[in-house]
Amino acid sequence: MVSFTDLFLTSLLAAAGLGSALPPRIGTADQRAGRLTLKQVRNPRSHRAFNPARATYRTFLKYGVPAPDYIKKAVAHIDDEQEKALAKMKRDKGSAAAIPINEVDIAYVTPVTIGTPPQTLMLDLDTGSSDLWVFSSLTPSTQVRGQEIYTPTKSSTSKLLSGHTWSIRYGDGSGSRGSVYTDNFTIGGLEVRSQAVQTALEVSSSFTQEQSLDGLVGLGFSTLNTVRPSSQLTFFDNARPNLDEEVFTADLKYHATGSYDFGFIDSKKYTGNITYTAVQQSPGYWTHSLSGYSVGSGAFQASQISGISDTGTTLLYLPTAIVTAYYRQVQGAQNSQYYGGYVFPCSSTLPTFTFGIEGARFTIPASYINYTRISPTSTTCYGGLQSSSGLGINIFGDVALKAAFVVFSGTNPPRIGFATK
Numbered sequence: 194m195v196s197f198t199d200l201f202l203t204s205l206l207a208a209a210g211l212g213s214a215l216p217p218r219i220g221t222a223d224q225r226a227g228r229l230t231l232k233q234v235r236n237p238r239s240h241r242a243f244n245p246a247r248a249t250y251r252t253f254l255k256y257g258v259p260a261p262d263y264i265k266k267a268v269a270h271i272d273d274e275q276e277k278a279l280a281k282m283k284r285d286k287g288s289a290a291a292i293p294i295n296e297v298d299i300a301y302v303t304p305v306t307i308g309t310p311p312q313t314l315m316l317d318l319d320t321g322s323s324d325l326w327v328f329s330s331l332t333p334s335t336q337v338r339g340q341e342i343y344t345p346t347k348s349s350t351s352k353l354l355s356g357h358t359w360s361i362r363y364g365d366g367s368g369s370r371g372s373v374y375t376d377n378f379t380i381g382g383l384e385v386r387s388q389a390v391q392t393a394l395e396v397s398s399s400f401t402q403e404q405s406l407d408g409l410v411g412l413g414f415s416t417l418n419t420v421r422p423s424s425q426l427t428f429f430d431n432a433r434p435n436l437d438e439e440v441f442t443a444d445l446k447y448h449a450t451g452s453y454d455f456g457f458i459d460s461k462k463y464t465g466n467i468t469y470t471a472v473q474q475s476p477g478y479w480t481h482s483l484s485g486y487s488v489g490s491g492a493f494q495a496s497q498i499s500g501i502s503d504t505g506t507t508l509l510y511l512p513t514a515i516v517t518a519y520y521r522q523v524q525g526a527q528n529s530q531y532y533g534g535y536v537f538p539c540s541s542t543l544p545t546f547t548f549g550i551e552g553a554r555f556t557i558p559a560s561y562i563n564y565t566r567i568s569p570t571s572t573t574c575y576g577g578l579q580s581s582s583g584l585g586i587n588i589f590g591d592v593a594l595k596a597a598f599v600v601f602s603g604t605n606p607p608r609i610g611f612a613t614k
């Protein structure tokens with residue numbers, strides 16, 4: 194059977210007025226004694242796409258005929274087109290804003306679009322969980338207070354994932370549950386077709402009260418997803434195969450809009466080098482260790498502190514011994530049962546808090562730890578650093594993460610990187 198390549202070459206050679214001077218085939222199938230059979234194999238080292246004009250050019254060279262100019266130009270034309278095509282494939286990326294939902298950065302939301310035509314919602318990208326759920330047309334109106342909702346029946350690309358349900362409870366006691374659709378979903382220009390979108394049939398009161406938050410995008414590992422009978426993949430796990438780099442980055446800011454990037458690391462967003470450290474992905478959080486800490490100008494205390502980097506948790510929760518060492522430096526600070534944590538006079542001068550990632554050091558400004566007044570007229574303030582003793586896990590929440598540029602790397606094995614900014 195004459196192959197496409199043969200036909201293509203013949204036609205090119207014919208066009209060049211060279212007839213079918215195709216090179217003789219190598220590798221005859223003849224098994225008679227005294228004859229040699231050579232099996233052709235693909236060159237495993239050739240990563241470059243096949244450029245037919247280059248093959249023709251070589252044929253000219255092989256038969257000692259100077260290749261016409263247009264053949265040389267054709268080689269370049271095809272190389273350019275292949276280069277551009279490659280640049281488009283596996284080059285997905287996205288970049289979107291991370292907007293604080295109130296004046297003390299209790300959470301950050303990011304605009305996303307769902308469905309056809311696109312419905313825009315503001316969702317909390319949460320590395321501490323792995324469900325993508327939204328306020329929806331199925332959420333009782335008594336539980337919706339100003340949130341944008343996703344209405345699957347208005348999307349021509351929505352599909353019910355029949356028989357599937359979900360239910361989630363977060364560390365702060367909030368929660369939600371519901372049904373599941375798949376639909377087109379984009380963040381910052383990065384699209385995932387048929388992303389599982391979990392539609393809320395019920396949300397807890399703390400979600401109802403957060404009127405600027407329309408749901409969550411879980412960016413933990415998909416093993417934590419609560420959809421049953423079959424669990425669903427996160428947006429990042431769905432997008433990963435098409436991303437230029439298997440990463441997403443968080444650049445959260447203090448009382449300002451930051452950003453999340455997918456598929457690339459923007460060198461304009463950080464200074465110095467990124468220091469990476471190992472991630473344990475079981476049971477599904479971005480679990481890693483700090484290499485130690487220091488309070489204010491005090492000496493660095495080296496100690497492996499295991500915890501989770503969680504963009505969906507507001508504060509920094511560390512072992513009681515570290516937290517008491519910090520507040521011992523704050524005149525009038527106390528661990529208040531009444532207020533449920535460490536409080537201090539708002540007029541206090543707080544020390545900075547520094548944490549280590551391997552050999553690197555990241556300092557949280559005192560202002561981040563002077564988190565908020567107990568009430569608008571109170572002179573008592575609540576700390577951004579609190580004890581993790583009641584949680585059973587240390588949580589490096591937004592108070593810590595906004596002091597760095599953070600790279601969540603979905604490579605195998607996964608790792609997490611921190612850089613100053």
Ligand SMILES: CSc1ccc(CNCCO)cc1
Nearest residue numbers: 321322363367399400505506
């Ligand atoms: C009520 S506002 C709210 C935002 C995010 C979450 C989930 N974050 C915790 C674990 O990452 C819970 C409540």
